[in-house]
Amino acid sequence: MTDESQSALAERRGMETRVYQPAEDSGLLASAVLERGRGRLLEVGTGSGWVAERATREADDVTEVVASDLSPHACRAARKRARGGADADDSDGVPPAAFEVVRGSLVEPFAADAFETVAFNPPYLPTDPDNEWDDWMERALSGGESGRKLVDPFLETVGRVLAPAGSVLLLVSSLTGYDDVLSHAVACGFAHEVLIEESYPFETLTVVELTRKDNPEE
Numbered sequence: 001m002t003d004e005s006q007s008a009l010a011e012r013r014g015m016e017t018r019v020y021q022p023a024e025d026s027g028l029l030a031s032a033v034l035e036r037g038r039g040r041l042l043e044v045g046t047g048s049g050w051v052a053e054r055a056t057r058e059a060d061d062v063t064e065v066v067a068s069d070l071s072p073h074a075c076r077a078a079r080k081r082a083r084g085g086a087d088a089d090d091s092d093g094v095p096p097a098a099f100e101v102v103r104g105s106l107v108e109p110f111a112a113d114a115f116e117t118v119a120f121n122p123p124y125l126p127t128d129p130d131n132e133w134d135d136w137m138e139r140a141l142s143g144g145e146s147g148r149k150l151v152d153p154f155l156e157t158v159g160r161v162l163a164p165a166g167s168v169l170l171l172v173s174s175l176t177g178y179d180d181v182l183s184h185a186v187a188c189g190f191a192h193e194v195l196i197e198e199s200y201p202f203e204t205l206t207v208v209e210l211t212r213k214d215n216p217e218e
Contacts, residue, residue, distance in 0.1 A: 018073040020047035024198070025171050025205055029121045030054045032169045032195045032207040033062075039116025040064045042161065044106055044154065049078030049099070051119065056082075056099045062117070065099035068109065075103045106154050107161045114161050119169040122150045148176050148184075155181075155188045159212065168210040169195070174203045185210055 030051045033041070038061035043052045046067035056065045067078050078101045102109050107118070151172075158168055168190070172181045182192055190210040197206045 019071065019077045020074070022048065022050040024200065025121050025173075026051055028196050028198060028205055028207050029119055029169065029171050032209070033117070033119050034059050036167065036169060036195065036209055037062045037117045037119065039163070039166070040114065041066070041117040041119065042107070042110065042115045043067045044118065044120040045069055045122060045150075046078050046101070047074050047121075049074075049081040049101065051121070052078065052099045052101075053081055055119075066102060066110075066115075067099055068102045068104050068107075070103065070105050072103060075101050106150065107157050110161045112160050113163050116163045116166045117169065118158055118162060118166070120154055120158075121171040122154060148181065151176060151181055152184055155185050155190070155210075159189060162212070164212070166211075170208050170210060172206045172208060174205075178204075178206065182208070186213075189213055 026047075033043075033051060033055045037055055037059045041055055041059070041062045041064070043055065043065065046052050046069045049067055052065050052067035055062050067082075069075050069078065082099050082101060104110075151170075154170075162168065170181075170185075172178055185192055185208075189212055191213045193209045193211075195207045195209050197204060199205075
C-alpha cells in the first residue's frame with residue numbers, strides 16, 4: 001500500500017469501517033450521471049447509495065435506477081437510503097428516492113442489453129498485497145497492486161449488459177494509470193470522451209464516458 005493510499009484508507013476508516021461514504025469522487029460521478037445519464041441506469045459499487053439517490057431524484061433523462069454492490073453492509077445502507085431511512089438526504093416533504101438494490105459482483109447478476117447507462121466509481125487505491133487489511137472498507141477502496149483489480153474485469157464485462165447505444169460513466173484516478181485504463185477500454189471495444197476532471201494534492205480524478213466504437217448513433 002502506498003503512503004497516500006494508506007493515509008486515505010485510514011482517513012475513511014476513521015469515519016466508517018464498512019460502507020464507503022460520499023466523497024469528492026462520488027460528487028464527480030454524480031455530476032456526470034446528472035449530465036449524461038439516461039434510460040435505465042445501473043450504478044455498480046453503490047456504497048451508501050448516494051449517487052443512485054441523486055440519479056433517481058435529479059437526472060431528468062433517467063427512467064429507472066438499479067444499484068449494486070458486493071458488500072452486504074453497502075446493500076443494507078443503500079436499501080435504507082432508497083426507503084428514505086436515516087442514511088438518506090434530509091429532504092423535508094420529499095418522498096423516498098426509490099431505487100432497486102442488488103447484491104452481486106460487478107455486472108454479473110444482470111441480463112444482456114439491460115441498461116442504457118452504467119456508472120462506476122471503482123475501488124482504485126493501489127495496495128501492496130502484503131499490507132492488505134482484508135475488511136469491507138478496504139475492499140471498497142483498494143484496487144489491488146495496480147489499482148485496476150476491478151477496473152479491468154469491469155471493462156471486459158460491462159459491454160454485455162449495455163444496450164446497443166448505451167454508455168458507461170467511469171471514474172478514473174491518476175493513481176491507477178489513466179492511460180492504462182483508457183488503453184484497456186479501447187481494447188475492449190470502447191471509444192472515450194472526458195466529461196469532468198479535477199485535480200487534488202495526490203491525484204487527478206476524471207470521469208470518462210465510454211461508448212461502443214461501432215455505436216450506430218456515433
